Amino acid sequence: MVVLWKNNVSVAFTYVYIYIYMIQIYIYIYIYRVLNFADLRVKRMDDRFIMKVYRKETHTNTYINWCSNVPRSVITGAMKTLIFRAYELCTLREDREAELDFLKDTFIANDCPVKVVDRVFGKYIPHKYKPNQAESELKPQNDYENVLNLPFVRGFSEKIKRELRKEGITVVFGKGKTLESSLCKLKQKIPKDQTKNNIYLKQCTSCNFKYIGESGQTLKQRDIGHKSDINTRKSRSGLYKHIRDNEGHEIDFQNQKILDREPNMFKRKIKEALYIKAYDNGTLMNPDKGTPVNDCWNEFTIDIRKSIKN
Numbered sequence: 001m002v003v004l005w006k007n008n009v010s011v012a013f014t015y016v017y018i019y020i021y022m023i024q025i026y027i028y029i030y031i032y033r034v035l036n037f038a039d040l041r042v043k044r045m046d047d048r049f050i051m052k053v054y055r056k057e058t059h060t061n062t063y064i065n066w067c068s069n070v071p072r073s074v075i076t077g078a079m080k081t082l083i084f085r086a087y088e089l090c091t092l093r094e095d096r097e098a099e100l101d102f103l104k105d106t107f108i109a110n111d112c113p114v115k116v117v118d119r120v121f122g123k124y125i126p127h128k129y130k131p132n133q134a135e136s137e138l139k140p141q142n143d144y145e146n147v148l149n150l151p152f153v154r155g156f157s158e159k160i161k162r163e164l165r166k167e168g169i170t171v172v173f174g175k176g177k178t179l180e181s182s183l184c185k186l187k188q189k190i191p192k193d194q195t196k197n198n199i200y201l202k203q204c205t206s207c208n209f210k211y212i213g214e215s216g217q218t219l220k221q222r223d224i225g226h227k228s229d230i231n232t233r234k235s236r237s238g239l240y241k242h243i244r245d246n247e248g249h250e251i252d253f254q255n256q257k258i259l260d261r262e263p264n265m266f267k268r269k270i271k272e273a274l275y276i277k278a279y280d281n282g283t284l285m286n287p288d289k290g291t292p293v294n295d296c297w298n299e300f301t302i303d304i305r306k307s308i309k310n
């Protein structure tokens with residue numbers, strides 16, 4: 001210890017703490033015969049171990065308040081979870097009953113109505129602790145095939161949940177739109193010409209002809225390519241051909257519209273083809289119809305047209 005002290009004071013202190021901690025454990029195990037671990041207290045008797053729920057002295061006994069903006073089922077669910085813990089951890093019946101009484105008082109102190117606390121604590125017994133539980137009495141498990149996620153609105157959402165349960169639909173509550181999500185936009189907005197993976201629409205400044213394209217590059221980078229095609233008079237460029245055939249017409253590079261975004265290149269090309277198909281009324285500058293797509297997609301043409309107008 002002296003050598004350690006000379007070499008490194010903090011290491012020496014660490015050893016002192018470990019030594020004191022080991023003495024404490026020794027006292028608890030061999031003198032008091034008790035060991036606390038997480039929420040479990042284990043006591044060693046002469047012939048067996050006895051367990052019960054353990055709370056640190058610093059535990060605040062604060063659970064979800066009855067007035068919190070959460071479904072009531074979440075609060076009664078918290079009660080059932082703690083009842084289950086009392087059954088699981090307490091070896092002796094008197095310890096379990098003392099723990100359940102303590103929990104009842106605690107939930108009432110957290111503003112839960114006495115009649116609700118009495119109902120839950122009076123009725124709920126975990127399945128595995130029910131005496132003579134017949135197989136046929138076990139509740140069937142939800143298969144979660146029909147699940148609807150709705151934002152939670154107190155009173156209203158719980159009624160909908162009850163009604164839809166009769167129709168075999170399980171409702172789970174999501175957060176919905178919150179004040180935080182409305183006010184805190186921490187992600188910096190990227191300027192339009194710096195965005196990637198777009199399906200975009202350009203227009204002529206003089207007529208109603210349009211061009212639909214796609215690119216994994218930023219709009220700015222792609223426009224450099226389009227402008228280069230026009231300047232070098234590339235005959236396969238739809239934009240160049242429109243300017244060549246219509247004197248005085250220009251492409252509006254400033255006010256282009258982003259129709260869609262898709263990071264996957266193959267999906268992006270399919271989407272581009274679908275937009276071209278939906279827009280193809282004889283006023284497109286595109287030299288071709290993009291990647292070939294099956295006619296079954298025609299079903300969505302009307303919806304895509306509507307989305308373009310919006």
Ligand SMILES: [Zn+2]
Nearest residue numbers: 204207209249
């Ligand atoms: Zn034009």
